[in-house]
Amino acid sequence: MSLDPIVLFFILGLAAGLMxxxxxxxxxxxxxxxxxxxxxxxxxxxxxxxxxxLGTLLPQMVAVVLMGFLLPVVAYPVLRMLxxxxxxxxxxxxxxxxxxxxxxxxxxxxxxxxxxxxxEAYMPLLLVLLEMPAILIxxxxxxxxxxxxxxxxxxHEVFLGKSIVLLLxxxxxxxxxxxxxxxxxxxxxxxxxxxxxxxxxLEMGLVAASQVGSLRRHGIFLLAFGIAFPLxxxxxxxxxxxxIGLSIGGTMLLATLAASASYIAxxxxxxxxxxxxxxxxxxxxxxxxxxxxNILVGIPLYQKLAVLLHGSGG
Amino acid sequence: MHADPRxxxxxxxxxxxxxRLLEDLKRLGAHGYTVSDARGEGTRGIRSAGWEGSSNIxxxxxxxxxxxxxxxxxxxxxxxxxxxxxxxxxxxxxxRPEKF
Numbered sequence: 001m002s003l004d005p006i007v008l009f010f011i012l013g014l015a016a017g018l019m020x021x022x023x024x025x026x027x028x029x030x031x032x033x034x035x036x037x038x039x040x041x042x043x044x045x046x047x048x049x050x051x052x053x054l055g056t057l058l059p060q061m062v063a064v065v066l067m068g069f070l071l072p073v074v075a076y077p078v079l080r081m082l083x084x085x086x087x088x089x090x091x092x093x094x095x096x097x098x099x100x101x102x103x104x105x106x107x108x109x110x111x112x113x114x115x116x117x118x119x120e121a122y123m124p125l126l127l128v129l130l131e132m133p134a135i136l137i138x139x140x141x142x143x144x145x146x147x148x149x150x151x152x153x154x155x156h157e158v159f160l161g162k163s164i165v166l167l168l169x170x171x172x173x174x175x176x177x178x179x180x181x182x183x184x185x186x187x188x189x190x191x192x193x194x195x196x197x198x199x200x201x202l203e204m205g206l207v208a209a210s211q212v213g214s215l216r217r218h219g220i221f222l223l224a225f226g227i228a229f230p231l232x233x234x235x236x237x238x239x240x241x242x243x244i245g246l247s248i249g250g251t252m253l254l255a256t257l258a259a260s261a262s263y264i265a266x267x268x269x270x271x272x273x274x275x276x277x278x279x280x281x282x283x284x285x286x287x288x289x290x291x292x293x294n295i296l297v298g299i300p301l302y303q304k305l306a307v308l309l310h311g312s313g314g
Numbered sequence: 315m316h317a318d319p320r321x322x323x324x325x326x327x328x329x330x331x332x333x334r335l336l337e338d339l340k341r342l343g344a345h346g347y348t349v350s351d352a353r354g355e356g357t358r359g360i361r362s363a364g365w366e367g368s369s370n371i372x373x374x375x376x377x378x379x380x381x382x383x384x385x386x387x388x389x390x391x392x393x394x395x396x397x398x399x400x401x402x403x404x405x406x407x408x409x410r411p412e413k414f
Binding site: 027153207210267268271272275276280 | 328330331334351358368369395396397
């Protein structure tokens with residue numbers, strides 16, 4: 001198995017963090033890299049979106065949103081009963097795992113691109129859709145449907161969060177401008193994509209390493225859940241991808257999205273809506289376990305899963 | 315040089331709650347505020363500001379004593395239990411008292 005350079009950058013960050021190197025990227029650099037990644041993903045999707053009919057897209061969108069509602073509902077009882085977690089903690093972690101990680105998606109896209117495997121280029125639309133349902137379910141699981149949740153403020157947080165604004169904004173710009181008009185900015189967003197992603201993963205490796213300490217404290221259950229649940233979710237995503245008629249690449253991406261856990265949008269929303277949930281637990285699982293697992297092991301596995309599903313499904 | 319006495323309220327907390335907190339402070343009578351990025355370590359672990367999830371902010375408000383007290387009570391009641399937050403007060407002198 002040959003390792004992608006971007007994965008090696010992640011391993012470098014991870015190793016540097018674990019060995020307590022002084023390596024540290026300024027917060028502003030991380031912000032800048034993530035802005036470029038989010039816009040690039042949005043723009044690419046938007047260009048493709050212009051060529052799709054709503055008739056084919058709409059059923060897929062509905063199906064994917066349903067999956068976004070379903071995954072946290074499945075995760076919650078597991079966390080409550082097997083993990084014996086408090087209600088708020090279980091709900092918060094469930095929301096993290098129902099939502100998605102753009103970083104993981106970007107690595108999966110790069111993985112497919114380096115092997116010249118094609119996929120439905122409008123996948124970023126489904127990515128955007130998957131960010132939100134889990135947040136709503138997470139809040140409901142924690143609170144019940146109660147009047148004291150400030151839905152207006154929360155709506156603001158969910159729909160105007162950084163990743164949604166940049167992804168949706170990119171989609172709209174790509175859709176409105178078209179491929180030729182985007183050429184002048186393509187140097188930054190498309191040509192540099194892999195380099196930006198490599199630097200981003202270097203930082204993510206450092207961040208993941210910083211979670212290892214709390215993993216030691218919070219034990220074996222989070223480790224098991226952080227690997228087992230993504231594997232289950234990947235099968236759900238893969239089967240759904242097959243059902244809604246995605247190609248092998250698209251099926252693999254949907255499986256990856258299902259398997260990934262949010263570490264930007266959901267933590268921010270949960271901090272506001274469910275403050276009593278301990279953010280260390282959810283971030284340890286999503287960043288310390290699931291993110292590295294998906295980057296290092298999961299993505300090639302989900303590709304095999306997609307091939308298998310398409311083979312058996314005709 | 316005569317300087318009028320005021321209180322400097324310094325709050326160090328999670329960046330995640332910045333907007334909500336600033337709305338509260340304005341409602342409680344802050345005429346202005348300064349926000350800067352911060353990092354450090356405390357009972358909630360290392361807040362290294364490497365990415366959004368671990369970033370801290372420092373909010374500074376200069377105000378009269380009554381406002382400072384109101385802020386202290388409000389933050390203690392609504393934020394202390396669940397958020398990484400410390401708050402402290404200092405005596406400062408200002409040259410344009412009407413601003414605070």
